[in-house]
Amino acid sequence: MIVLDTNIVLDAFVFNDPATEALKLALASKKMQWIATKAMRDELERVLAYPKIAVRLAFYQRSAADVLAQFDGQTQWVDAAPKASVTCTDPDDQKFIDLAVAHKAMLLSKDKAVLCMAKRLVALDVRAQAVIN
Secondary structure, eight states: OEEEOHHHHHHHHTSOOGGGHHHHHHHHTTSSOEEEOHHHHHHHHHHHTSHHHHHHHHHTTOOHHHHHHHHHHHEEEOOOOOOOSSOOSSGGGHHHHHHHHHHTOEEEOOOHHHHTTHHHHHTTTOOEESSOO
């Protein structure tokens, strides 16, 4: 099971970052189960409307609707998780941590506020890392 933060979703489905190839293959082949909440989708929808992201969408000939359809088609919807016993310094990232802890899922994030918590998260059976190896 895996939780993806918004920047990883953008890297995979907007920017087509080569570092996300293994992730995309694992998701497409159903070797990895991506879980998400409505709040995570709402955040992605909001970010896709940012002017800088809209420019990138146009450059890559993608639309926000395309990216959201990929999100919807590849995620398993779950309820928001209760607050975890660890707290992120970035409140926007807490929902990803909470969900990963509740489901003992891998958490993919490039956010320094998340990655600096890796040791504390391992103690809660969560691996936080920037890419799939």
